[in-house]
Amino acid sequence: MNVKMSKVRGIANKLHERIDCLIEKCPNMTAAPYNYNYIFKYIIIGDMGVGKSCLLHQFTEKKFMANCPHTIGVEFGTRIIEVDDKKIKLQIWDTAGQERFRAVTRSYYRGAAGALMVYDITRRSTYNHLSSWLTDTRNLTNPSTVIFLIGNKSDLESTREVTYEEAKEFADENGLMFLEASAMTGQNVEEAFLETARKIYQNIQEGRLDLNASESGVQHRPSQPSRTSLSSEAANAKDQCSC
Amino acid sequence: MDELLNDVVPQEDLERFEKKYHHELELDGEVTSETKFEYAFCLVRSRYTNDIRKGLMFLEDLARTHPDGRRDYIYYLAFGNARIKNYTEGLKYCKAFLEIESNDQVRSLEEYIKKQSDKEVAKGMAVAGGAALVLGGILGLGIAMSRNKQKRDK
DSSP states (O other): OHHHHHHHHHHHHHHHHHHHHHHHHHHHHHTOOOSOSEEEEEEEEESTTSSHHHHHHHHHHSOOOSSOOOOOSEEEEEEEEEETTEEEEEEEEEEOOSHHHHHHHGGGTTTOSEEEEEEETTOHHHHHTHHHHHHHHHHHSOTTOEEEEEEEOTTOGGGOOSOHHHHHHHHHHTTOEEEEOOTTTOTTHHHHHHHHHHHHHHHHHTTOSOTTSTTSSEEEOOOOHHHHHHHHHHHHHHHHOOO | OHHHHHOOOOHHHHHHHHHHHHHHHHHHSSOOHHHHHHHHHHHTTSSSHHHHHHHHHHHHHHHHHOGGGHHHHHHHHHHHHHHTTOHHHHHHHHHHHHHHOOOHHHHHHHHHHHHHHHHHHHHHHHHHHHHHHHHHHHHHHHHHHHHHHHHHHO
C-alpha cells in the first residue's frame, strides 16, 4: 500500500515539475529580445479605390490582391526592413478611402513618421483631391513627417490620365518624395516604402527628428543587456526542463 | 492583428464625436447615421468596456435601420465584441459577414478571434487542472498522514 502511495506522490511531483516548467516558459516568450532597433509608424491615405491596400499587401506579402474589396475603417500591416544595418519595424496603418471614414480615420495620422499619399494615374479625380489629403496630413502630423506621393497603377499606361511630369511638379512644389508604382506588378512598391524609411532614418541621424517627442512616430529599441541575459537564463532553464 | 485590437482611440477624438452626437440630438431631436457611426467607431475603440458596449448598441441599431453601411457595422460589431472578449458573438458577426462577402480583412479577424478564444479555453483548463492537482496533493497528504498515524497507533 505504501509503495502505491509513493508512486502516486511521484506522479504528482512530476506533474508539478511540468507545471513549473510551463510557467517558466511563459515569461520566456514575452521577454524575447527585440529583433529590431526602431519602429516607424506609417499611414497610407488617398481616395477610394486607388490601391492603398493592394500596395500594402504587395509590400508585406509580395503578392497582388485582385478584386480587393473596400477596406473597412482601417487595416494594419507590418514588416521588418533594414536601413544602414539597422533593423526597422514598419507599422503600417492602411486607412479606408471611403468618404464616410474620412473624419474618423484622421486620428491615425497622429504620430505618423511616414505618410504614403496615393492616387491613381488612370483617374484624374484622385489626383485632383491630393491637395485636400495633403492639407489633412500637414495639419495632423509633425513637420518632420515624411510624405511620399505614389502614383499607383503605372502598369495601366493606355488609360493614363495624369502624366508623370505633372505629378512630379506637384511633388516638387510641395516638397514631397514621389514615385509611380504598380501594386500589380510590384514595380517601385519596395522602393516607395524603403525610401520613406531611409528619409526618416536620415532625419533621425541629422537631428531633425526628436526621438523623445511623443508623436514623432518613431520608437527606438536599444539592445538591453539585462533583458538579453534574462531571456538566455530562461532559455537555459528550458533546456534543463524534461518536459 | 494585436495592434489593431489593442489600439485605443485618442480621448479627444472620442469627446469630439460624442459632442457632435449630442449636439445633433439636441438640435434636431435625431442623429444622422454618419454621426452615430462616427461616435460608435470611437466607442468600440475605447479602453473602457462600458464605452465599447455602448458602441455595440449603436452599431446594432445602425445595422437594423441603415442597410447601406451594413458591412461596416457588422465588421465593427465583430471587432467590438472581440475587444471585450465576447468571442462567440464576435465569431457570429464574422460568419454573418463572410456569408455575404468573401473578405480577407474579416477572415483575419475571424482567425484572430478563434485563436484568442482557444487560448481562453486552454487557460481555463490549466487553472482547473492546477486546482485539481492542488486538491489531489492535499488529499494525498491527508491520506498519507492518516496512514502514518495508523501505523504509529499500532
